[in-house]
Amino acid sequence: MITDAIIANSPALLVMIPLIAAFACPFIGRISPAVRNIWVVGAMVLTAAMALLLAGEVFSSGTVVYTFGASAPGMSVPPDSGGIPVRIVFTVDAMSALMQIIGAITGLSIVLYSIAGDRRHTGLESYYTLYLLMIAGVMGMVSTGDLFNFFVFLEILSISSAGLIAYRIDRGVAVEAAVKYFVLSTIGAMVILVAIGIFYGEYDALNIAVIASRMQFTLLDQVALVLMIAALGMKCGAVPMHFWTPDAYSMAPSSITAMLVVASQASLYGLFRVVFTLYNVTLNAATVGWIIIVLGVLSMVVGVTMAIPQKDVKRLMAYHAISQTGYMLLGVGVGLAVLGNQSLLDAFGYVAMEGGIFHIINHAMYKGLLFLTAGAIFYRIGTRNLNRMGGLGHNMKYTMVFFVIGALAIAGIPPFNGFASKLMIYESVFMFNPILSIIAMVVSILTLASFVKVFHSIFMGPRLPEYADVKEAPAPMLIGMGILAAVVVLFGLFPGVVVDHLIEPAAQALVNQGAYISAVMGGA
Amino acid sequence: MLVFGTIPYLVIVALAVIGLATAALKRNLIKIFLGITIFESAINLFLVSLGYRDGAVAPIFTDAPSTEMVMATPQALTLTSIVIGVATTALLLSFAVLIWKHYGTVDTDKIRRLKE
Numbered sequence: 001m002i003t004d005a006i007i008a009n010s011p012a013l014l015v016m017i018p019l020i021a022a023f024a025c026p027f028i029g030r031i032s033p034a035v036r037n038i039w040v041v042g043a044m045v046l047t048a049a050m051a052l053l054l055a056g057e058v059f060s061s062g063t064v065v066y067t068f069g070a071s072a073p074g075m076s077v078p079p080d081s082g083g084i085p086v087r088i089v090f091t092v093d094a095m096s097a098l099m100q101i102i103g104a105i106t107g108l109s110i111v112l113y114s115i116a117g118d119r120r121h122t123g124l125e126s127y128y129t130l131y132l133l134m135i136a137g138v139m140g141m142v143s144t145g146d147l148f149n150f151f152v153f154l155e156i157l158s159i160s161s162a163g164l165i166a167y168r169i170d171r172g173v174a175v176e177a178a179v180k181y182f183v184l185s186t187i188g189a190m191v192i193l194v195a196i197g198i199f200y201g202e203y204d205a206l207n208i209a210v211i212a213s214r215m216q217f218t219l220l221d222q223v224a225l226v227l228m229i230a231a232l233g234m235k236c237g238a239v240p241m242h243f244w245t246p247d248a249y250s251m252a253p254s255s256i257t258a259m260l261v262v263a264s265q266a267s268l269y270g271l272f273r274v275v276f277t278l279y280n281v282t283l284n285a286a287t288v289g290w291i292i293i294v295l296g297v298l299s300m301v302v303g304v305t306m307a308i309p310q311k312d313v314k315r316l317m318a319y320h321a322i323s324q325t326g327y328m329l330l331g332v333g334v335g336l337a338v339l340g341n342q343s344l345l346d347a348f349g350y351v352a353m354e355g356g357i358f359h360i361i362n363h364a365m366y367k368g369l370l371f372l373t374a375g376a377i378f379y380r381i382g383t384r385n386l387n388r389m390g391g392l393g394h395n396m397k398y399t400m401v402f403f404v405i406g407a408l409a410i411a412g413i414p415p416f417n418g419f420a421s422k423l424m425i426y427e428s429v430f431m432f433n434p435i436l437s438i439i440a441m442v443v444s445i446l447t448l449a450s451f452v453k454v455f456h457s458i459f460m461g462p463r464l465p466e467y468a469d470v471k472e473a474p475a476p477m478l479i480g481m482g483i484l485a486a487v488v489v490l491f492g493l494f495p496g497v498v499v500d501h502l503i504e505p506a507a508q509a510l511v512n513q514g515a516y517i518s519a520v521m522g523g524a
Numbered sequence: 525m526l527v528f529g530t531i532p533y534l535v536i537v538a539l540a541v542i543g544l545a546t547a548a549l550k551r552n553l554i555k556i557f558l559g560i561t562i563f564e565s566a567i568n569l570f571l572v573s574l575g576y577r578d579g580a581v582a583p584i585f586t587d588a589p590s591t592e593m594v595m596a597t598p599q600a601l602t603l604t605s606i607v608i609g610v611a612t613t614a615l616l617l618s619f620a621v622l623i624w625k626h627y628g629t630v631d632t633d634k635i636r637r638l639k640e
Contacts, residue, residue, distance in 0.1 A: 148601055155608045159615055166619060172626025173637045179553070179619045180638075186560055186612050187547065193567050193605060200598065201574045247638055 008073055010054040011066035011090040014100070015140045017047045022132035029125030037115050040128045044111040047135060048104035055097035059505060063519040065145070066090040076520050083521070085207045091145030091520055094505035098357065099142035099269050101502070102364045105487060106262050107135050113372055113480030114255040117379050117473075121253075127167060133160035134259055141266045145520060147196045148206045150270060151189060154235075157263055158185040165252040165260075177251035181244045188231040195224040195231075208277055209520035212513055217282040225283065228274045229291070235267035238329060239298040242322050246306075249318030250384070254375020257314065258368035261321060265360055268325065272332055272510055280513040281340045289337025296329030297436060300443045308450050312384045313374050316454060317367070320410060323443060324363045330440060331356020331425045332510075334432045339511065348428040353507040354499060355424030361502070362417040362491060366409035369484040373403040376473035376481070377458065386457045393459035395470045400459045402481045407455055409488050411448035417488050420495030532573040539566035553623060553630040557616045564609040571602045 006013065021043030029036040058064050067076045068088045076085045092100070111131070118127065137157030144150050162185070166178035200206060202221070203214045215221065234241035245264075249257045275288060303323025310316035335353030338344040376399050377392065378384055393400045409416035412423075422444060430437035472478070491498050509516070543566055546559025575598025583593040620630060627635050 148604070152604060152608070155612070159608075159611055162615060162619075166622070169622060169626065171637070172623055172635075175619050175622045175626070176635055176638050179616070179623065182612075182616060182619070183547070183556065183560065186616075187544075187563065190560075190563055190567050194570065197567070197570050197574055200571075200601075204595070206597070251638070 006050075007053060007057060009066075010050050010057070011064060011073075011092055011143055012068065014047065014050045014054060014143060015136050017043055017050065018132040018136040018139065022129045022136065025129040025132065026125040029128075033119075033124070036125065036128065040132065041111055041115065043132060044108050044135070047139070048108045051100040051104035051139065054092060055101050058092055058094055058097040059501065063091065063093040063509070063515065065519055066092070077522055084205065085210060085520060088149050089145045089207060089209075089520055090143045091209065091516065092143050093516060093519070094502075094509040095269070095272070095357070095507075096142045098361060098502055098506045099266065100139060102265065102361050103135065103138045103142070103262055105483065106258060106364050106368045107138075109480040109483040110255045110258050110368070110372070111480075112483070113258075113375070113477045114253075116476035117255060117375055118253060121168070123167075127164070130160040130163045130167075131256070131259070133157075134164070134256075134263065138262055138266045142269050145208050146206050147199060147208060147211070151193055151196060154192065154267070154270070155189050157266065158182065158189060158235075161185075161248075161256075161260060161263055164256045165248050167256070168251075168253055170251065174251040177244075177247040181248040184241075184244050185235060188234050191227045191231040195227040198224040198227075207520065208273070209517045212278050212280065213517045213521065215279060215282045217279065221279075221282075225274070225279060225288070229271065229288075232267050232271040232274065233295060236264045236271060237299075237322050237325055238295045239302040239322060239326075242299065242303070245322055246315050246318040249321065249371075250312055250314040254314070254371050254378060257318075257375075258371040261367045261371070262364050264321075264325065265328075265364055268328060268360065275336060276339075276510040277513055277516050280511075285339040286337050289333050289335075289339065292329050292333030292336060293436065296326040296331075296333050297439055298326070299323060299329060300326030300440065304443045304446045304450070308446065308453075311386050313377070313386055313389075313454060313458070314371065314384050316386070316450070317370050317374060320447060320450070321363075321367055323447065324359070324367065324410065326443070327422065327425055327440065328356045328359045328363070330429060330436065331359060331421075334429050334436075335507070335511070337432070345511070348431040350504075350507055350511075351424055352428035352432065353510065354503045355421050355428060357506050357510075358421035358424060358495075358499060358503045359418075361498075362409065362421045362488070365484050365487045365491070366406045366416070366418060369402060369481055369488060370406040370410065372477070372481045372484065373399050373406060376477050379473060379477070380470050381467055386454060389458045390461045390467075391459070391463040392467060392470065394463045395467065396459075396472050398478050399473055399481070402478075402485050403455065403459070405485045405488055407451040409492065411451055412444045413448070415489075415492045417491035417495070420492055420499075424499075529578075532569065532576075536566050536570045536573065539563070539569065551632045553620050553632060553635075556632070557613065557620065560616070561609070561613055564605070564612070568602050568605055568609070571598050571605065574598050575602075 028039045066073045076089045137153045140153030162178045162182035166175045203211050237245040303319050307319035331352045335349045338349040409418035412418045543559045543563030547556050580592040580594045
């Protein structure tokens with residue numbers, strides 16, 4: 001009875017739980033820090049449970065539609081409305097469910113890590129409030145089926161992220177990074193709002209399914225498409241709109257950086273949702289596909305070449321994050337470029353998209369893991385400068401193991417998850433255009449080279465006198481990293497299972513626009 | 525031909541250009557933030573103009589005359605967007621306060637510790 005009600009309302013609860021928990025957090029924090037920690041972890045566990053429950057529902061019985069304020073959640077089109085969904089509708093298909101799983105797993109491990117890793121800071125009530133708001137923002141962005149609602153969650157996400165980037169003021173430097181991030185993302189969000197206004201003016205609707213079903217691809221739609229791609233591409237940190245990423249990623253607390261990776265991917269999800277669900281075959285798929293491919297290749301190359309000379313370990317990882325985003329754009333871009341051509345899509349398009357989407361989840365796991373290890377090192381020795389590190393492998397063995405797992409995964413070495421998704425991208429992209437595939441492989445080799453250097457300068461070498469009595473990171477931090485490392489290894493060992501059960505439905509959901517529309521509009 | 529209906533859109537474009545230009549060209553943080561606020565106002569105006577229907581009435585059903593009614597969605601969007609704008613401005617200004625405290629200036633040319 002009660003479980004049925006929870007399952008039926010899980011899309012709403014997914015956003016509600018973190019929102020309520022966030023705003024209650026400052027009050028709960030007044031009781032005692034221990035109670036607050038339990039509250040935050042409890043809220044995050046519940047949210048993750050809701051996400052997994054909902055994802056299970058989506059993967060077993062298809063798209064879940066949840067209408068706010070309707071007499072029954074599935075009734076997205078009220079009988080007296082003339083066939084238009086007037087209410088806010090959450091449309092959770094396989095792609096959304098995949099993003100929710102990413103948010104749930106990383107969100108949970110980051111909270112566990114944060115409880116130990118950030119406990120020395122002040123103002124933790126606000127920290128966790130903003131953190132839970134970020135979770136709510138990500139979950140809302142990937143679940144919503146309403147464009148304006150998407151904008152609102154995007155703003156919730158960027159306001160809370162900006163607050164958290166500036167959280168460790170750090171003589172004003174972190175604030176500087178936050179200003180940079182927030183000015184850009186505010187303008188980006190406003191640009192998205194212009195595009196939403198254009199859609200509303202043209203099609204009298206805000207629901208993605210309705211707009212998709214009425215899409216004409218007029219000149220105005222093209223303008224809106226350009227605005228959307230520019231703004232969301234900026235938010236996901238693709239070159240040439242990437243310059244906020246290294247600053248924001250390196251100045252935020254490490255746990256938040258790991259969450260920022262997920263936040264960028266929520267924007268990436270938005271980009272894919274707009275291109276595939278909103279426009280699909282109406283747009284000139286080859287042209288837009290190539291634009292996304294070019295963005296992807298630029299991100300890969302520029303990201304990795306900028307990463308190599310960096311001395312700040314988190315800045316280096318941030319440039320690698322840009323470079324990895326390029327792989328996702330490349331894979332999905334190739335899928336988009338052959339959209340509408342069923343034989344090419346079957347030959348390599350689907351595999352390329354699956355590789356790109358698989359890389360999203362893999363990237364969130366190993367990149368989150370790498371940022372968390374960087375945070376653990378910073379927690380113990382208080383510097384991010386690679387030149388001042390060395391010999392930490394003697395004292396921080398577990399952290400070293402986690403770092404190695406993350407580094408090998410990002411470089412695409414078997415048997416870790418990065419290899420599985422990169423192999424899919426290489427193979428399929430090679431059939432589309434061999435040069436792109438070769439670039440992708442070269443970038444991977446450079447990534448490996450860069451991480452070998454980082455590994456060497458952090459962990460190898462003799463025990464340095466100033467770090468002689470450095471201790472291993474505290475247990476909760478290790479548990480947080482351990483969850484992510486376990487996922488990295490498991491996905492790498494059994495990629496087939498993951499691809500069949502999670503990734504393929506997600507790729508199908510993106511390509512199959514009709515299913516998305518009929519899920520909301522009711523078979524029309 | 526310049527009809528009455530196009531005037532709001534001209535104002536919107538002008539405001540948006542002023543806002544973006546201020547945000548992009550000025551070096552004073554406060555002025556950049558002002559530019560962003562102007563840009564936000566332009567977009568709010570855009571949303572409201574979209575919802576304007578000449579001669580239509582507000583969608584209140586009690587004793588409504590049988591003419592066209594305005595769909596209230598754009599107004600609702602604008603309200604939400606204004607609220608978000610307030611939150612944004614508040615956060616930006618608090619950043620400006622922090623920058624002033626730690627750097628003693630709001631000139632973006634002098635706020636460059638990140639690069640070092």
